[in-house]
Amino acid sequence: MKLSRLLPIALLVVTSSTFAQTVDKKPEVKAEILESLTSRIEASAFVPGVDFKKFRDFLAAEKPQIDEAKNDEEFRNSVNLALRKFGFSHIMLATPKDMNQRTTGKTTGIGITSVIAEGGRLITRVVEDSPASKAGLEVGDVILEVDGKKVDEKTIMVGDEGTIVKLRVKKSNGKKFDFAITRRPFSTIQKDTIKEIAPKTSLLTIHTFDRAYDAKAVDELMKSAMKSDNLIVDLRLNGGGAVVNLFHLAGYFLDSDVRMGSMLNRAALVKFRAENKREPADLKELIPFATMKLTAVDQEIGFRGNLVILINGGTGSASEIFTASLREQYGKVVNEKGEEEYDPKIGQLNVVGQNSAGAVLFSTYNPIAQGFFVQLPIADYLTSGGVRLEANPIAPDVMVEGPPVQLPGKPDKAIEAALSIFERIRLRKERGG
Structure with missing residues (x-):
């Protein structure tokens, strides 16, 4: 198994907080964010030899998934599929929740980082004193199912404080176990x-x-x-x-x-x-x-x-x-x-x-519409x-x-x-x- 480039941002995929959803059943809000995103990319992003106007074509190819996105996380993931078509790092869309976590080091969720691996998502970190650590999840575990559905790169494990996520997990010894974990607030900061x-x-x-x-x-x-x-x-x-x-x-x-x-x-x-x-x-x-x-x-x-x-x-x-x-x-x-x-x-x-x-690549986080941010290479x-x-x-x-x-x-x-x-x-x- 190989670690994917999702690793530096994996924590964003499996955490949540009490922010209200922005794009939920609001196609006009999606359109506003996408136009703001496209304008920012074309004006500010820079990698030698790259034509950033191609993003409009990349976005069109992912339009069905973007249209189907029911919440901020699904919307972000669908847009990031388009951004990955550039084929380089340090370009991604972040939700208001994501940026709050990055700024404060605090969030709500179960407290793991993970990457896509064979058969599911490989846990690469379990946050100390988080719900996941208290439940017995460990580094090296592979999450096979979330709430009864097989895991893929689109799987989202976010949810509000107090809600329960059900996981089917394969341990490093090959044995499989079921976990029901309640999402709670925790700090993401690790001491060196x-x-x-x-x-x-x-x-x-x-x-x-x-x-x-x-x-x-x-x-x-x-x-x-x-x-x-x-x-x-x-x-x-x-x-x-x-x-x-x-x-x-x-x-x-x-x-x-x-x-x-x-x-x-x-x-x-x-x-x-x-x-x-x-x-x-x-x-x-x-x-x-x-x-x-x-x-x-x-x-x-x-x-x-x-x-x-x-x-x-x-x-x-x-x-x-x-x-x-x-x-x-x-x-x-x-x-x-x-x-x-x-x-x-x-x-x-x-x-x-x-x-x-x-x-x-050197990059910066840039604010766009509706409290979203985009990380852009400069x-x-x-x-x-x-x-x-x-x-x-x-x-x-x-x-x-x-x-x-x-x-x-x-x-x-x-x-x-x-x-x-x-x-x-x-x-x-x-x-x-």
């Missing part, structure tokens, strides 16, 4: 953590770079990390978030003058055309015209030991920029001449796990080495085969692989190699 898992070796888990990222809390975690010679940064299932948070964490590992890649937006393309009187043959040609310098935050302390970054199919966007930048730049410093060079005193870096999501990204990550997943240095999510009570093969790497480094040092 650090713990020592071996002598002089720590595991830092960063769940998101989005609004729930707490820079002050991460500062304290990194103070603990400085006590270790070896550090594992776990970005599995971290779907990304705000670049400012990515730069904050990166500041603990990179010199603040080391470039972390290029943001290639409409302004860069306009400047290129004006100077060269032609279209760029390759995205790399736009790098000198990039309008924003991407560098890490200058931190007072920095980790310079051996480093392993864990990734999988749920590692996306800002997490991929972090991973790719450190892979290319970890160990580099800027000398007195302003040149980048490697410092031999800095430890080794390895990326371990499974291929990342390959979903890296720039592409190339690493400092000129590599495009969109639709080009990061391949780990050490591939770890296994399920797409870590099952409870099972050995974590990625962490085991990281510990083996650290041990080999230690032995080489002892032997003087």
Whole structure:
């Protein structure tokens, strides 16, 4: 089973709150939202070489499903099928409920994230103290049926507070169980953590770079990390978030003058055309015209030991920029001449796990009609080495085969692989190699 690109937004599909439905039996409201959406896309979205006017054709192809949509969630899902026809990430419609959850970190539902998998929806997260956790749902469970109907990509599990959803679930051991879970309010925020898992070796888990990222809390975690010679940064299932948070964490590992890649937006393309009187043959040609310098935050302390970054199919966007930048730049410093060079005193870096999501475009959330929002791409990204990550997943240095999510009570093969790497480094040092 593979994690789909729905992962970063999966929580939106299985939660709800007390918002009134907007489009319920109101075709004129649907039409207003769609016109506002189309206008916003054509005016603001940007990916080099993409004609966003094609959205009108994509929308027409999904019109039967859009017309049949009975509520905000069905409407959103149908419209997002049209948006996915562009074939890239970071473009989706969000309901007023979705945006409230993103802003407050609170919602009402059963408290899981899930992705489409063979036979149903694979649970990738169970929110702590949520109705789902109290009912006994676990990561790795597959939801087969919702209220007696087989699950597919259109299945919606939202509902009002106090209502009951009936689930048929297959556990990781193959056994099937039925659950009746009452929807309740809960917080979606996960606290980042650090713990020592071996002598002089720590595991830092960063769940998101989005609004729930707490820079002050991460500062304290990194103070603990400085006590270790070896550090594992776990970005599995971290779907990304705000670049400012990515730069904050990166500041603990990179010199603040080391470039972390290029943001290639409409302004860069306009400047290129004006100077060269032609279209760029390759995205790399736009790098000198990039309008924003991407560098890490200058931190007072920095980790310079051996480093392993864990990734999988749920590692996306800002997490991929972090991973790719450190892979290319970890160990580099800027000398007195302003040149980048490697410092031999800095430890080794390895990326371990499974291929990342390959979903890296800069985006913003834009308000449209009736309280809906649309996430739109506004720039592409190339690493400092000129590599495009969109639709080009990061391949780990050490591939770890296994399920797409870590099952409870099972050995974590990625962490085991990281510990083996650290041990080999230690032995080489002892032997003087």
